[in-house]
Amino acid sequence: MLDKKRATQAEDKLLRRAEILNAAAALFLENDQQLPSVQAIASRAGLAKGTVYLYFRTKEEIFQALLESQFSGLFEALGSALRVGVPAMQLSDLLVAYLRSQPAFLPLTAMAKSVIEQNLGLGCGESFKLQLARQLSDSAVLLEEAYPALAGQGETLLLRTYALMMGLWQMLDWPAQLKPLQQQPEFRAFARDYYAELRDALQMLWGSALQS
Numbered sequence: 001m002l003d004k005k006r007a008t009q010a011e012d013k014l015l016r017r018a019e020i021l022n023a024a025a026a027l028f029l030e031n032d033q034q035l036p037s038v039q040a041i042a043s044r045a046g047l048a049k050g051t052v053y054l055y056f057r058t059k060e061e062i063f064q065a066l067l068e069s070q071f072s073g074l075f076e077a078l079g080s081a082l083r084v085g086v087p088a089m090q091l092s093d094l095l096v097a098y099l100r101s102q103p104a105f106l107p108l109t110a111m112a113k114s115v116i117e118q119n120l121g122l123g124c125g126e127s128f129k130l131q132l133a134r135q136l137s138d139s140a141v142l143l144e145e146a147y148p149a150l151a152g153q154g155e156t157l158l159l160r161t162y163a164l165m166m167g168l169w170q171m172l173d174w175p176a177q178l179k180p181l182q183q184q185p186e187f188r189a190f191a192r193d194y195y196a197e198l199r200d201a202l203q204m205l206w207g208s209a210l211q212s
Helices: 002-030 038-045 049-053 057-085 089-103 106-109 112-119 120-148 156-171 179-183 185-190 196-212
Strands: none
Touching: 002 038, 002 057, 038 049, 038 057, 049 106, 057 089, 057 106, 057 112, 089 106, 089 120, 106 112, 106 120, 106 156, 120 156, 156 196, 179 185
């Protein structure tokens, strides 16, 4: 009976934590220029502010947990595709589909170094980096097993893939007040669809890596 009660309590805690993260993500999507306050997150989740603090010490920890979840989803999607033998040139479509399904991922990741990580305690920041390092390493192993031509290059290719994802997004995703400028001839280099450009760039990167 005691084990069942503990299991129920654990499930309740996981559910409450998920509610907090979902509320945080929804608020961030409404204004991705800054992190919403703990009070705003609590209100959106229908919780008392003190309840949120039972799970997270700061708003930065909330968004670090959200980033962890979204990175895990990305690595899980990649791992699943590699295990079933998805052709390398189709992985770009998988990555684009994941980014489309997680609209908070890119703007939140862009804030990771300058805002979120700057306000994390050492233990929390170390935990986040360690999880990311392990996921990167595990995915690199799967990648090299699926495509032997990439032997020893898996981690490098994944890091460069991430650089492309973020670099293109930062160049092409202009603030709303500046977007009309992209219609002017002098700014035509930036009037491109991010997802289409990313797919093409990733296919070039992966194609080159597989041929080297």
